[in-house]
Amino acid sequence: MGVIQVDGLAKSYGDVRAVDGLSFGVERGEVYGFLGPNGAGKTTTIRVLTGQIRPDSGTVRVLGTDPIADPLETRRRVGILPEQGSPPSFLTPREYLEFVGSVRNLEPDTVAERTDRWATRLGFERKLDTLHTDLSRGQQQKVMLTQAFLHEPDVVVIDEPLANLDPLVQEQVKQFLVSYAAGDNAVFVSTHNIDVAEEICTRVGIVANGDLVTERSLESQTVPRSANSQASATGADDDEPLLEVFLEHVNETDVRDAPSLEQLGSEQ
Numbered sequence: 001m002g003v004i005q006v007d008g009l010a011k012s013y014g015d016v017r018a019v020d021g022l023s024f025g026v027e028r029g030e031v032y033g034f035l036g037p038n039g040a041g042k043t044t045t046i047r048v049l050t051g052q053i054r055p056d057s058g059t060v061r062v063l064g065t066d067p068i069a070d071p072l073e074t075r076r077r078v079g080i081l082p083e084q085g086s087p088p089s090f091l092t093p094r095e096y097l098e099f100v101g102s103v104r105n106l107e108p109d110t111v112a113e114r115t116d117r118w119a120t121r122l123g124f125e126r127k128l129d130t131l132h133t134d135l136s137r138g139q140q141q142k143v144m145l146t147q148a149f150l151h152e153p154d155v156v157v158i159d160e161p162l163a164n165l166d167p168l169v170q171e172q173v174k175q176f177l178v179s180y181a182a183g184d185n186a187v188f189v190s191t192h193n194i195d196v197a198e199e200i201c202t203r204v205g206i207v208a209n210g211d212l213v214t215e216r217s218l219e220s221q222t223v224p225r226s227a228n229s230q231a232s233a234t235g236a237d238d239d240e241p242l243l244e245v246f247l248e249h250v251n252e253t254d255v256r257d258a259p260s261l262e263q264l265g266s267e268q
């Protein structure tokens, strides 16, 4: 069984069927990209995976835990970077990371060492003692990335990992995500960014209208493709650009769900 296993997941909000019988699995060593248009059901799926909402039906296992029955245990075991999450405005990055570390049962020395390492890696070391309210959106995103990895979880679930980051930091984060997964962990990334998915993911699931419409294995990555162009030219898997796969499948879905001309005619 994969470190993430989802079977027949469904979740509606009133009349809106946000997730509609979704099934997929993620193994150790993978950066799994969850790609889909606006409203496809990505955030809803992440919220179920991380024990934030209960689905209507389906089973979910994350590192053997059941986020529906025992959401606290799941959240202890995984790292989570939520969409539009931001650190508390009334704390500094150091205070917030100390808090996260204590909730995760880390030794203070370990937290201090990892905080310094991440702050240096992402370039916010001079902001460690500044209130979050006085940090830029990108600086806050760096702190949120740090909290997701602070306890070095086996599985990390990230909604739009590169939001608000400058290009230099984006490259660092992409390389980090690839190397983190390669260390026998798994990274689940939801993104709209097809280029990023193509660059860092070992496998991509394309989701539309609440269901997986196709999956695509990309070559095994040790560094992002931009720094590994020779390897990407000899991709072990399908050579069709991901953008084309995406447009093909998402358009098909849209066409399938759109009313036919006959239906439109009969409604007039």
Ligand SMILES: Nc1ncnc2c1ncn2[C@@H]1O[C@H](COP(=O)(O)OP(=O)(O)OP(=O)(O)O)[C@@H](O)[C@H]1O
Binding pocket: 013, 014, 016, 017, 018, 019, 036, 037, 038, 039, 040, 041, 042, 043, 044, 045
């Ligand atoms: N709390 C809610 N109440 C009602 N409808 C909701 C709620 N949350 C999501 N939806 C609807 O469920 C569907 C799936 O939303 P979801 O946020 O999961 O999509 P998404 O793929 O993450 O979209 P985006 O890429 O725009 O963030 C959408 O039609 C959305 O309008």
